Amino acid sequence: MFPFTIRSATEADWPAVWAMFRSAAAAGDVLAYDEHTPEEVARKLWFDPPAVCYVAEEDVRVVGTYYVRPNQPGRGGHVANGGYIVAPEVRGKGLAKALCERSLEVARRLGFAAMQFNFVVATNAAAVRAWEACGFAVVGRLPGAFRHKELGAVDALVMFREL
Amino acid sequence: MFPFTIRSATEADWPAVWAMFRSAAAAGDVLAYDEHTPEEVARKLWFDPPAVCYVAEEDVRVVGTYYVRPNQPGRGGHVANGGYIVAPEVRGKGLAKALCERSLEVARRLGFAAMQFNFVVATNAAAVRAWEACGFAVVGRLPGAFRHKELGAVDALVMFREL
Numbered sequence: 538m539f540p541f542t543i544r545s546a547t548e549a550d551w552p553a554v555w556a557m558f559r560s561a562a563a564a565g566d567v568l569a570y571d572e573h574t575p576e577e578v579a580r581k582l583w584f585d586p587p588a589v590c591y592v593a594e595e596d597v598r599v600v601g602t603y604y605v606r607p608n609q610p611g612r613g614g615h616v617a618n619g620g621y622i623v624a625p626e627v628r629g630k631g632l633a634k635a636l637c638e639r640s641l642e643v644a645r646r647l648g649f650a651a652m653q654f655n656f657v658v659a660t661n662a663a664a665v666r667a668w669e670a671c672g673f674a675v676v677g678r679l680p681g682a683f684r685h686k687e688l689g690a691v692d693a694l695v696m697f698r699e700l
Numbered sequence: 701m702f703p704f705t706i707r708s709a710t711e712a713d714w715p716a717v718w719a720m721f722r723s724a725a726a727a728g729d730v731l732a733y734d735e736h737t738p739e740e741v742a743r744k745l746w747f748d749p750p751a752v753c754y755v756a757e758e759d760v761r762v763v764g765t766y767y768v769r770p771n772q773p774g775r776g777g778h779v780a781n782g783g784y785i786v787a788p789e790v791r792g793k794g795l796a797k798a799l800c801e802r803s804l805e806v807a808r809r810l811g812f813a814a815m816q817f818n819f820v821v822a823t824n825a826a827a828v829r830a831w832e833a834c835g836f837a838v839v840g841r842l843p844g845a846f847r848h849k850e851l852g853a854v855d856a857l858v859m860f861r862e863l
Contacts, residue, residue: 562774571774578773609819610741611725611734612847613856653842655818656772677840677858679816684775693776695840695858 541601541632543639546590553599554590555579557622565686567661569693582606583620589643593623593632600624603636605643608653617649617700621664633667641671644700651699658683659692673698704764704795706802709753716762717755718742720785728849730824745769746783752806756786756795763787766799768806771816780812780863784827796830804834807863814862821846822855835861 546554558579563572570579583604584590593601601623608618619640623632644652654673657664665675677695685691709717721742726735733742746767747753756764764786771781782803786795807815817836820827828838840858848854 565775569772569774569776574774609732609845611732611737612728612849613732613819613845615847616842616845651844653845656776676842679779679839679858679860680862681814682772682776682779682816682860684778686775695842697842697845699843 539631539635540595541593541627541630541635542595543591543593543601543636546584546592546602550590550592550599550602551580551584554584554592554602557599557602557624558583560624561622566688567658567664569656569683589647591636591639591643593636595627600627601632601636603640605640605647605649605652607649608655615648615650617644617647617652618655619644619652628663633664634670637667637671641698641700649700651697654694654696656683657694657696658685659694660685660688665694665696668696671698702794702798703758704756704790704793704798705758706754706756706764706799709747709755709765713753713755713762713765714743714747717747717753717765720762720765720787721746723788724785729851730821730827732819732846752810754799754802754806756799758790763790764795764799766803768803768810768812768815770812771818778811778813780807780810780815781818782807782815791826796827797833800830800834804861804863812863814860817857817859819846820857820859821848822857823848823851828857828859831859837861 588606607614673696679693681690682693751767751769770777836859839860842856844853845856
């Protein structure tokens with residue numbers, strides 16, 4: 538049984554989301570944002586309008602989060618961007634894929650025509666697999682664009698799907 | 701003879717840069733930013749740190765501009781992003797290519813390892829040609845990601861080169 542509840546974030550969720558963001562940033566293997574990211578930068582990306590933020594709970598603990606927002610302004614604003622974090626202790630239970638599927642529904646509901654990820658770390662095989670399972674295709678590859686904490690410079694991928 | 705002088709922008713140049721930005725945004729054929737872009741958004745992108753801004757003058761009139769800035773935060777901050785505007789009345793004189801070449805020098809001097817354009821409108825053949833002449837390769841294609849004012853949805857390209 539899928540043990541998670543996915544719901545809209547409220548103001549009270551920000552500390553938990555920020556803690557997840559900080560951990561993912563410090564890990565240095567999935568996010569361009571690093572351990573020096575100011576809280577207001579993370580919040581502006583992930584939590585404040587035009588972003589919409591959702592959280593996944595197991596029992597009453599926040600163990601996952603995603604946001605949906607426009608990827609470009611104006612004439613590119615019909616394409617959404619999304620970001621996802623799954624807590625290390627609940628990985629391998631299908632939560633990333635579930636969050637991504639929900640985010641596609643949210644993006645559709647908000648009127649977006651497509652969704653784009655700008656910077657998927659190529660060595661993050663679990664993420665690439667999850668996004669491909671959700672219908673995303675790799676449409677670009679950025680050579681050495683991510684400085685992985687352990688592996689050094691690795692490629693980042695651009696992934697895209699229509700809605 | 702190349703009739704342009706390219707130099708660092710000063711605070712006094714912002715009104716001219718903003719006027720060029722507004723015209724390019726209103727044209728609806730090259731920039732994701734549209735005619736509703738607030739001045740502070742344009743300035744933050746193009747003019748304020750960490751962006752560095754340059755202008756091209758013909759006589760004493762500003763007829764071109766570019767910026768260089770990090771394309772991603774933190775672990776992606778070694779790749780630069782650049783943006784360019786050439787006034788319609790001076791097109792066809794090689795200014796776009798000259799601005800791009802200068803921006804590559806600036807990016808190198810600032811310590812960047814590569815440069816990336818996230819959103820080159822595929823129908824903007826003069827730009828694609830100029831960037832390719834400056835060593836950029838198309839590394840990604842975003843289907844229908846730009847709503848062209850006259851042509852409707854057209855592709856946008858991701859272009860990249862090492863420095």
